[in-house]
Amino acid sequence: MTQMASLAGAGLAGLQQLLAPSAEGTDTPVSEAPVDDQLRLLAVLTPILRTLLDTIAGSVTTSPVRATLLALLTEDVARLIGRAQIVAAGKIEDSDAHTLKEAPLAELHRIHANLTGFIEGTASLPADQCNGQGTKMLFRDATEMVKDQLHLSFSQSKQRLATRDLLLPRAGFNGVPVAPRFPRLSTVFNNGSADPAQVAQAAQRLLALQPGIDAQTCPEEAAELIEGQVAESLLTRNAIGTGNLLKSISARLDAQALERGESRMQPHLGLSFKSRQARGYIWEMCTDLAGHERLSKLADQLANPRSGFGKAKNAPSTPDTETNDGGQPPLPGFPDDGPAPAAPTIPAWAIDPDVPEDQRPRAGFTDVGREFSMPEPAPELVALPGESTAEARQRAKARALLQFLFDSMRYGADGDGKDAPAMPLKPNVDLIVTISWDSLVGKLNDPGITARNNLVSAGYVRRLACTANIIPAVLGSKSEPLDLGRKQRFFSRAQRRAMLLRDKGCINPGCTMAAHRCEANHIKPWYLGGETNLSNGGLLCPVCHASFHAGHFRIEVVDAIPYVLQSVARDPEQRLRRNWVFHPEAESLA
Template sequence: MRTLAAFASDGLDGLHQSLAPSTTEGTDTTVSVDHVDDPFRLLAILNPMLTSLLDDLAAAAGPSPVRAVLLALLTEDLARTIGRAQIIAAGMLEDSDAHTLKEEPLTQVHRIHTHLNEFIEGEIALPADQRYSPGTKMLFKNGTDVAKDQLHLSHAQAKHRITTRDLLVPRRGFNGATIEPRFGQLATVFHDGTADPQQVANAARRMATLQPGIAAQPNPQETAARVEEQVAESLVARNQSGTGQLFKLIEAQLDAGALERSEAQMEANFGLQYKGKQIRGFIWEICTGVEGHELLTSVSDQLANPHSQFGNPVDVATARAKEPTATAQPELPIPDFADAPDAPAPIPAWAIDPNTPPDQIPVEGFTNIAKTDPGLIELPGPVPLPGESLAEARQREKGRSLLQYFLDSVRRFSDGESDRTLPKPPMLEMIVTIPLDTLIGTSDQPGVTSHNHLVSPGFARKLAATANVIPAVLGTASQPLDLGRKQRFFSRAQRRAMLLRDKGCINPGCTMAAHRCEANHIQPWYLGGETNLSNSALLCPICHASFHAGHFKIVVIDSIPYVLQNRALDPEQRPRRNWIFHPKAAIAA
């Protein structure tokens, strides 16, 4: 069977034979024009050929999904080839000292680019190189300036292309020796077209920023090779978001103190502050850390969950009728404020809606956050931060107090015994996954919240001893320890363990968070499957239906569920975890 390279060679030979001989007018040396100009003439004719071909293909594909998919794949290959070529061409501007080119030949090149048909026909040829002498005023400062001006790029875009060339493309040095790319594994991905060249370029630049952290490791070379291998694999198997999450994890592992510094920098800005009134309403701004963010996100998650009853009023009679012990206990009478002198008085009559039922009338102080408890001890005033005035310190402390009150109110609303006539509260739990070595202080691996935010080891250990925070200790294989029991339906503890282990839908690439997923038996219960962690997996409703339709399989390796996609999506047939929630351990060993 002939190779693609052989087909390409024959095609270029056919195009080459169709070209008319090129003139040598305008050159000052005797050269073989076929070997100099003709590759550029071939490249010039490819663009209109591809344009015409793609228009014909789009019309011929019609309603055929097979042809539509193939067209999308082939055009993506073309786009990646062009992206790679743009970076190589930008590097050639730098290597050839294109900034020294004089105005006359540059003008002729633009004329050729405007009248490509004459160039393709051989009626005009490329002009001879004419350079400014050193020390004279030139049109451009350097290759970056040429790319910016001639290609209509921003300075950052032009610089990015040339920097990428240095990182990923081999080139010749000033002495003629070949300089290998800085990141060999990323260069392989860049050149073979298995990933978007722009994403590879961004990854290479980000890899360069990791070098100080890599150099500080006990074995820098081994660490650099391992990190580059992980990034190269991510570029091929994941999208830009997945690779970005992997970089965040790598950065946290390389610099154990980065999370602590980030948390310390954020803490000074915590608070809830009034920002003024606008047309859209009264504006308040909240700034919080990981703990507050997790609480607020949990509330938001449950509000957005269509299966949650959070926020919906509960019918008292219906709720009590459903309780098994409702008939065994007498109903509590509605308090009579006149007969209960120690009870809080109702709010003034003028503040009560006439249609409000007696048992729903708020009492005084219900909404009075300024009311002071006489038993409280007055705390000392705030201590100003460096460069902060006392007034600014008081404002900051006021914001912190408001924020803390809000968070405490959320906790009380969740944990306390609330009136049944009020909307159902959310079941708020902050879950932090902590490696066992981190918990006992022998490792600097960061903890991870249920919403996939990294926390420093010290903060993770602090949260492990905090009320309303559920720490989950992981073994060496990242498996939840001591959770789960056999029954028909998964218990709350088992669901919590699934959340810790899976973090969301296990189907690779699915972004559905755990609170929108369903606990699924891998082997159905009615076929003998047990209700335990090793037979469970979180799947969103859509992926759940796809699983039962046979579109993918789930295999359990070391008590962790992996997805085996069909061959159309994964020709390699390798069991994978969802890299959205597990950026590091995406493929089974």
């Protein structure tokens, strides 16, 4: 027996002695004690746990280390309880508890309402009295009893019992042991290493994918591989990452599903007036994936305080690194060609004298050669009465999008000139879809993926290609761009487009920032000899970009693909990972 198990056994034995100090045979293990005594221990653990958690929460005030450990331990308790809820629901079904008569059930509720007598041993549990076959039951089945007695919805009750069948071993109707449907997920569920609710949801979605798995050439191998990928995702990713993985697997198993969904959208597309209300005239827009992608990208760029999009052309704004033709704003005073002038040095008192001259930092810290200046402040956000900051920000974003749509109507329909000073600056709302050549020409039917990580059917991409400008990019077997980019100080527009195709967003695992909101970063800094090519570049959002330069994580390039090695605190396994939000099927590297 391990030391942890010994401590747990000793603690339970001590509680057992406190509850029955005069009982004989106190050395008997709790597992061999009568079940009623075990239930008394469980009943007393609830107030103990509540008191302990409240006491610790009151004591942890200024220590971030202890506050973090409290959160981790509390999450462990929550996961343990989540699993116990599934186990308990299964025991109701196994014991045919729904056949209980009204008298013992009413007595149970009386005892549960006041557990003191039961804990102290002065109140005993009622005897099992059940209705016989053919008589009127209080509950139709276990699902109805769990719903009624635990105050759940019907779907919650049904889901708990279904989860038990998928993830826990049980006895069949003839007493023969039945193994869990998904053994790999069962291991994750039972050891408490992932949220039980997420594991249960993943098991349900895997079950829904079974027809597609059965249609594969080797269903058993496919099922084992997919279950292993989902189990690994539950251990290393959050719900978004696991959801993206399952969505990708579903599209791969049933290539026609996206096509059917897109066909169902077509009759409903349009913009129509609904009603006039006190808050304004209400119009309803229904669009397809292409419209959703463009509107979402447009809304993000309009809400970006660093961008000049949507503002008058003569309005001051901070240079936007995302849309400049060169991929980065030009440095003040730098000529278009020829050697760059030397950047100003920082004061001698700010330099370690042991640092060689060519390795000393320049003015502006990470902006080589550029004088430091504060960006233009974002316009003040005014919240309405009763409105939160997040709601005010969303309202401002929606209003900016509406205004830009009307400005675009003026530009396209009213004949305003291209250079009219009152017109706002135009954003970059290109729809970028990555799809294999074989799927584009009809040899395969694998789906494409948009810049915002939405899957799109091959048929839709083919129809879109009839009316859209196509920029071909040759990708290698591991999605590394092969024929884009050139050597220069700043990444070109073509190179940034190639990074978008490869990275699809911020490369830091777990970050959800879309590619058009990211910055092209030199993995090995340019001022330290790093080249401006794709194998030395990666997309990082502004926050992760600052974290990278602060040394919070490292980037390593493997086969022209950037992988991130996070700190030990973020990733105890210390494995190279791609961002699983945008690359759900990418495997980690040792």
